[in-house]
Amino acid sequence: MLGTAALHIPNVPAAMPDTGSSAPHRPDTVRTPAGLDVQGHRGARGRRPENTWPAFQYALEQGVPTLELDVVISADGQVVVSHEPWMNAAICTAPDGTPIPEGTAQQHNLYRMTYEEIAAYDCGQRQHPAFPEQEPEPAAKPLLHDVIARAEAFVQDTGREPVFYNIETKSRPAWEGRFHPSPDVFAQHLIDVIEDAEVSPRTTVQSFDPRTLRYTREAVPGLRLALLVAQEGDAGLAENLTTLGFVPHIYSPDYQLVDAALVTAAHTRGMQVIPWTVNDLTVMRRLVNWGGDGFITDYPDRAMRLRSE
Template sequence: MKLSGNFHGHYGIQHNKQQSVVERQSRLKMLSARVLGFLLASGVLAAIAEGNTRSFKEDTVQPLKKPATCFRCIKTLSSFDKQGHRGCRGLLPENTIAAMLHALDLGVTTLELDTVITNDGHVIVSHEPFFNHEITTKPDGSFVRPAEERSLNIYRMNYTTTQQYDVGARGNPRFPRQTPQPATKPLLRDLISSVEEYVKVNNNRTLPLYNIETKSLASTDDLFHPPPAAFVEALVGVVSAGNILERLTIQSFDFRTLRYLHDKYPAIRTAALIEEGSRGNLTTYLDSLGFVPTTYSPHYSLVTRDLIDAVHALGMKILPWTVNSAVTINRLMDDGVDGIITDYPDLFQ
């Protein structure tokens, strides 16, 4: 079967077709008036409407050969949100417990990670809902080929089967500073318990925040993942049991999951992820979402000072991803962003 959707990238914005048309139009009119009122009054409507559609790839910013010192980061240490992308993907295998613990050692305030669902209902930590050919070794010791990776569908496997695939020993060819080590995709509950215990043992540390993404796409509901309600309920069950709700943000490119969270669990913070190269603007994205989330999280190439001002005026934080250059981190901090998601948390040191 030919599958749609860019699984190696981030999942796109989806519309909830089951939502009442009348209710949706009413909510969006109020939201649009609020956003447009600010933009007209501040004179930045034209700048935001133009957007920034420069073509960047997530990893085109070449990582530094040696860690650079980010002096401005040090100056705002207490207020700036330093997020380790998939733990510290540039340094250790992504979305593993080892990567999370090392990110804590490097002083991150927030652990950023991704979640998918197994056939037997377990929430595991993975960026794709299948085994990525770049990092995976099969049970027989051979490497996963690009043509077969989507057939290794985690939503069609039970948890025990997923643990037969190694996702760390090969390293990652796009991250030359990453230290390879054997690893499997962990259960979210095990990752949380490991992190919380690690902090307790090192009792001079502050408990971290968690920024957890739902990896879903409307076109692959029931194929690579459950529909939004089932996905969110499974995730909320794990994070509730882990006692991290007060330190949690749930982020997604799939706005259906964010709308479900907003309606069912309004106390949980939400972050709207915006894809690189997007041609929309703040108004259109908030109209699509239907409410104002806690955080607006665009690709860093889309961030301008006008956008930062507009986001802050609506009471949101702005958190760009994925920034792998100390120079760019400094520039974005000077512009006024509230945090940075990076594969290299050592750039904050």
């Protein structure tokens, strides 16, 4: 068990970006989780089917401050919780009960399907091959507004602290028009759901795609934004921020890109550092001792034990 002297868990306030725009500023009611921000990756991918209610419920039961999830857009403009804008052949089953054949996943394009059609598929009863401890159970891809409603009800029923949401827009320039709408339309669909659910003060929008972050910053000044950074193509902190065009509240790189110097540099710019996807307790401890503000993990149960230490 770590002694308290061994852990440095800063509660760095989220930086407010200088918008430099003429968009009207709304009151800043942004909140941040207290202490180490453990985020359940796709809910709890290591324990339950990813991006389904069973995974989110499991994460909530562990006490995570934040649910991390991904969203795509359906043909009828619904915001659907899914990591890919298609049916993943490794975990999804067609309405006729047959697994999605390898090499055909993108033919099951969610952007060309209504939500009614999407909901007829199952993406939970087949165990993810990379997660042998995952407990499969039948589950459809849910709508974002349903996940939020159920999470908010869970909080109220159990009396736990309010939950935060970290929502990734699954957009890429090469996918535009084929797997998702334009970045502004995509982001606005997401904003509408967040605002209708009245969870904006507890929500972060994250993306590898700067375009949806730029639009969200203009549309909802003050909403927390996180820049995701992958190892492939990483140009370094300064250049990544230059490409984005502003300083987001959170810098969220692949954990293998993080060291103490990066954490310090990000904090100096007023950003929190929340890496992904951290499943090893040794790595978790190292990130915390470097001053990281949290991390995204497939195993929120492991991470919450560390948080309690």
